[in-house]
Amino acid sequence: SELIRAKLPMAAEAAGQIGDAQVRNLGTIGGSLAHADPSADWPAVLVALDASVVVAGPRGERTLKVEELILGPLSTALEPGELLTQVRVPLPPARTAGAYEKLPNPASRFAIVGVAAEVSLDSRNAVQWARVALTGLAPKVTRAAKVEQALQGKAADASTVKTASARAAEGLELRPDLTGSAAYKAQLAAVYTERAVLRAVSRARER
Incomplete structure (x- = not known):
């Protein structure tokens, strides 16, 4: 709707x-x-x-x-x-928005990796808080706590987001399967987290 x-x-x-x-x-x-x-x-x-x-x-x-x-x-x-x-679902406050990035399995369309990122910015465009959730990688949906911590209070620029997103798979019990090894999925987690967070930041700046 x-x-x-x-x-x-x-x-x-x-x-x-x-x-x-x-x-x-x-x-x-x-x-x-x-x-x-x-x-x-x-x-x-x-x-x-x-x-x-x-x-x-x-x-x-x-x-x-x-x-x-x-x-x-x-x-x-x-x-x-x-x-x-x-x-x-609570309505997001001002200067808060999210984005979802997904690599789908070509047969089932389930996520090989899916990243949902919700980001809230302050008046200086620094990250007040972020919630980043991953699917397809672990036995259940999991928060990317290290990414959230690395973003909080920092300028929401591309360099900060890239550095934080590199930590997406830290602490996760990755599930190697026919779609890829644990190392491959860790790399996917970083790439798709970066994409989701950057788009969430862009949307938050407009709200």
Whole structure:
């Protein structure tokens, strides 16, 4: 929708990269989160957006951050009898925006690597905070904590972003598979993180 494109451009662009037309028309955001595939797009985007979910079950409702919901590959904090009923995304403040960059598997369109970056700038164009979430690389969606720390308080220029992005895979339990080795995926993480953060910064400057 135009509202989502205006308020949450990262979510809108990620939606257009998911699977094929049938998947996009039949699948749901909540279904993707509850399935918890480690290469899915929505978990990374919603972690970067600091989203929460509402879960309803026999004992009532509870609210979880998306980071708390997903425990591992195809594993969530949902208890027997619980349903995910809502996804709540806070609207970003001024001078804050995100971007999603993805290298898709050519067959499934799942992410070989996907990076969702949300960046907030201050009046001097320095990074107030950043949330960077990676999918496709580890057993579950993971924050790139070293990148976030390296960006905070720094000028949001290309050199700073490149240096910070080189740390994207630090601390990750990378999953070597038919799409590439751990070393290859670490390099992909750096490249796609740099692209996502730079586009997020560019958007944030305009908001």
